Amino acid sequence: xxxxTGFTIxxxxxxxxxxxxxxxxxxxxxxxxxxxxxxTSTGTSDQIDFYNFxxxxxxxxxSSETTLNxxxxxxxxxxxxxxxxxxxxxxxxxxxxxxxxxxxxxxVGTNKHSxxxxxxxxxxxxxxxxxxxxxxxxxxxxxxxxxxxxxxxALPSNASEPVNWDIENTESDARGFGLRLIRQPIDTDWYxxxxxxxxxxxxxxxxxxxxTVDGIVxxxxxxxxxADYTNAGRGVIEVGYYVFGTGVTVxxxxxxxxxxxxxxxxxxxxxxxxxxxxxxxxxxxTTEIIIDDLTDIVEGMVISTVSGTNAYxxxxxxxxxxxxxxxxxxxxxxxxxxxxxxxxxxARGSSSIKKATGANIDFSGWNADxxxxxxxxxxxxxxxxxxxxxxxxxGTYGIAGGNHVTIAGVGVNNAxxxxxxxxxxxxxxxxxxxxxxxxxxxxxxxxxxxxxxxxTQKVTIINTIPVSRNPDANRTIYLDLDNFIxxxxxx
Numbered sequence: 001x002x003x004x005t006g007f008t009i010x011x012x013x014x015x016x017x018x019x020x021x022x023x024x025x026x027x028x029x030x031x032x033x034x035x036x037x038x039x040t041s042t043g044t045s046d047q048i049d050f051y052n053f054x055x056x057x058x059x060x061x062x063s064s065e066t067t068l069n070x071x072x073x074x075x076x077x078x079x080x081x082x083x084x085x086x087x088x089x090x091x092x093x094x095x096x097x098x099x100x101x102x103x104x105x106x107x108v109g110t111n112k113h114s115x116x117x118x119x120x121x122x123x124x125x126x127x128x129x130x131x132x133x134x135x136x137x138x139x140x141x142x143x144x145x146x147x148x149x150x151x152x153x154a155l156p157s158n159a160s161e162p163v164n165w166d167i168e169n170t171e172s173d174a175r176g177f178g179l180r181l182i183r184q185p186i187d188t189d190w191y192x193x194x195x196x197x198x199x200x201x202x203x204x205x206x207x208x209x210x211x212t213v214d215g216i217v218x219x220x221x222x223x224x225x226x227a228d229y230t231n232a233g234r235g236v237i238e239v240g241y242y243v244f245g246t247g248v249t250v251x252x253x254x255x256x257x258x259x260x261x262x263x264x265x266x267x268x269x270x271x272x273x274x275x276x277x278x279x280x281x282x283x284x285x286t287t288e289i290i291i292d293d294l295t296d297i298v299e300g301m302v303i304s305t306v307s308g309t310n311a312y313x314x315x316x317x318x319x320x321x322x323x324x325x326x327x328x329x330x331x332x333x334x335x336x337x338x339x340x341x342x343x344x345x346x347a348r349g350s351s352s353i354k355k356a357t358g359a360n361i362d363f364s365g366w367n368a369d370x371x372x373x374x375x376x377x378x379x380x381x382x383x384x385x386x387x388x389x390x391x392x393x394x395g396t397y398g399i400a401g402g403n404h405v406t407i408a409g410v411g412v413n414n415a416x417x418x419x420x421x422x423x424x425x426x427x428x429x430x431x432x433x434x435x436x437x438x439x440x441x442x443x444x445x446x447x448x449x450x451x452x453x454x455x456t457q458k459v460t461i462i463n464t465i466p467v468s469r470n471p472d473a474n475r476t477i478y479l480d481l482d483n484f485i486x487x488x489x490x491x
């Protein structure tokens with residue numbers, strides 16, 4: 001009985017681009033073996049392709065050329081396998097066989113007649129970095145193009161992606177009051193976000209606590225229910241439970257039960273107008289919630305927003321622990337979530353983003369001591385001679401009211417604190433009201449150039465983003481402009 005004693009091949013992850021892998025099989029002279037290589041089907045529409053050792057390529061056609069049949073003439077046999085470029089993930093199986101009728105056994109692995117090696121191939125992934133304003137997007141012109149980093153997650157990328165973005169205020173009378181850069185962007189202004197669905201009642205297999213309204217409620221805190229508060233669907237209605245239903249403002253709670261000794265009468269924390277027969281659901285705030293899927297969700301992420309019918313969020317809770325067996329999240333603050341609403345989670349800063357996505361990004365160079373963002377100079381000219389607090393201008397866009405902006409220029413009265421109180425906006429005319437009246441007989445002459453500090457029409461962001469590893473799948477990382485840029489207002 002002949003013996004195959006060894007099989008070596010580089011089993012590290014294949015990159016997206018084509019490559020060759022050398023292999024060596026060792027054994028006794030006269031030992032016989034078969035070798036097959038095939039990829040893994042990824043679905044019903046995807047077929048298995050076999051490696052053709054004659055052409056050096058993969059094919060769906062099975063023939064004698066897709067099986068390497070060797071009788072060793074020495075103690076070593078060497079060959080190579082050519083793996084193609086592949087822009088989608090794949091797994092290749094290399095099957096070494098010693099058929100029983102060949103008087104050969106394998107001393108490789110645990111099976112005397114077969115041995116399997118698998119090699120994964122991963123595509124390049126794209127990291128996208130983009131600015132965003134969830135609160136004030138209408139106050140900005142179209143944002144500049146995103147920055148992308150395309151690399152293989154199988155290798156250190158050691159990339160340094162340059163950022164050079166001009167963030168501009170929209171030009172309109174309604175929103176053209178400039179941008180106020182209140183601080184420098186920092187590590188935690190960058191975030192990754194994902195969403196998931198609340199499933200506390202496990203797809204309705206657990207009954208909710210509910211009852212219908214018995215009689216119209218018109219601007220009152222008093223509500224009569226069809227059910228006894230001790231027997232409302234799944235359980236008992238208690239003081240402090242949150243109330244959800246048509247006509248009820250989210251955040252409303254139960255202030256009292258068994259009012260006047262009637263088990264069907266409750267009191268709400270605020271006056272409501274509710275139609276007869278409306279179903280009300282009662283939920284106890286808890287720090288534990290169940291969601292559908294834990295993909296990309298890790299400890300340290302925050303719940304930033306909620307959406308859906310009766311969605312209500314208390315503060316910005318952080319995930320403190322995760323039970324992966326039950327898909328249960330423990331939060332830093334109790335929440336009253338109605339089933340089926342959608343939660344938006346954010347991983348903020350380099351460390352949290354890495355845990356959520358696998359991407360190793362270094363935002364340490366984005367901090368308060370580094371000037372990443374600068375305000376463009378803002379100047380205007382005086383439209384007509386002015387000596388009071390109101391100054392007519394040849395356009396006001398970029399100037400913010402509210403006493404945030406100071407003024408400089410020839411003839412400006414800055415004898416004490418002098419700021420822009422309010423702005424009447426216009427692209428070519430308009431005016432502003434300042435704290436101090438301008439000096440009579442001196443004043444601001446028509447055509448005088450004024451310089452404004454505290455608001456601008458454009459904030460430029462320049463820095464780099466070091467990326468040492470890409471995530472396993474395409475991911476987008478956002479820079480939250482709302483954290484460090486405040487949009488201006490008329491007053």
